[in-house]
Amino acid sequence: MSKIWRVIDLIHWSESYFKDKAFQNPRSEIEWLLCSLLECGRLDLYMRFEEPLSKVQLSTLRNWVKRRLKKEPLQYITGSCDFYGREFLVAPKVLIPRPETERLIEESIKSLESFQSPKILDIGTGSGCIAITLAKEIKNSLVVGLDKSSESILIAEKNSIRLNVNNISFTQMDILKDYPKDKFDLVISNPPYIPKNDMPELMEDVRDFEPEIALTDFGDGLTFYKRFVKILPNIVSRKSLLVVEVGIGDHPDNVLSILKESGYSDIKIINDYNGDRRVLRIKIQN
Template identity: 30%
Template sequence: MTTVLEILDKGTAYLEKRGIAEARRNMQMLVAHQLDCTRMDLYLRFDEPIPEEQLEPLRTALKKRGEGVPVQHLMGTVFFRAHEFKTDARALIPRPETEELAEWLAKNVSLGAEAEVLDMGCGSGVLGLSLATDFPTAKVTLADVSADALTLARENAAFTGLEDVEFVESDLFTGLAGRSFDLIVANLPYVPDGERSTVAIEVRHDPELALYSGKDGLDLIRRFIPEALSHLKPNGWLALEIGHDQSAAVEALMTRAGLRDVLTLNDLSGIPRFPIARAPEA
């Protein structure tokens, strides 16, 4: 009978031959998910045999991973800031960089008890729902143009027990007329159209609607920033996640729109990733 260590070794070799990055880690995640344990638990179970009824679905998942299906889709869940969320092809897979933005906002933004927060282009909802946990007295709204993404976000709200959250299907602010917010966050599409053939095979499983935005990747952000200012309360915060070479252009858009205190925060890799700005004072 195949042991945990044997399937880890064989599966890792299989994924490496197919060019899957971090093959060992991916295999550990698949095995731990199948055995309903943590990756650390596997080290204590190396010699444990795996029953055939558990090996068969593991082999199926391994084959799909070798074909480029994201490991997060195969497991059906992802951890984001220590919370578990559902993830699938209806929305962008949450990225570690987005966790960094959420952490910064939780530590550096102060909101009043009646504050209103908007997650624009919420996708699976992980960012907005995390902020709902960080700011429990705030009214949090999640908006997206994709009905499928909003359905997943609603499922995640129920999955995490967050009931007092509003969901709005909206093309940017078209469904939010007359509304204003103390904090607007957005992880909008920012990949240039010309990079469709060069993105990683895993990324191609994300919805194109959540990825691509014109020749330089900034078409939607150009629309969004001026509109966002008109929906910010005085001194309100605006925070975005953008591509690795877009900070100068986005800062210029923010300044031109009339936002103040514009700066771009680096991610942990040193890439200017998160433009932050504030609305003018009253």
């Protein structure tokens, strides 16, 4: 008779297994996989600890563990991740949303409080997590998400349908070669900002699996910010905002220099939850 594997058995076995394979948070690894497999939260998982898994579920879990041993991100394995309290579909063609990017959302919501019906442009929308979240949180907004990748646009559209968002649209566009003809009250972006020379230093999970085009500009990490200041006069309203994510180290200072050299002075620097400077908000008066 084949062994019956309960939830608690799998947690104990996998925690030991992942620990032997030098994973930093072995219990978190199996909790993530089991929560996705059983479609439940972490608390519910432990309330179901005596529940046995079916052969199909065990086969799926076995396959997921093998993939994780190769350092494939958990979000790609299970096909989803949380962002600002909502579940988004993700795939290897889009960047995995990070908690620090939620700071862009918080700052944007706060900065748009005085706007009646803000028009928002999300450049490099990827999974659509920023654009969709703003469309959901700011009910009277009109949001446009742009991305160079047709695969990203498809995933973003799927997410907008799943989350029942009607005040949003997505367009395939290479912002380095073109720009929208409308005027927006907020331009927001988490662009590729990792310098090409820094790519080898990234964690294996990121470097080997996430789309390179979403991580680096294949240059100094400043290409998109230089493009933004060039096209901003053509795409923003008279009183508007630019909110962008920046990298670590001296990257924020380099982006600040670009903005100041282009005549922007009303700039706010926002720290992420770790205290690092990761978001810049620029007030624009055209």
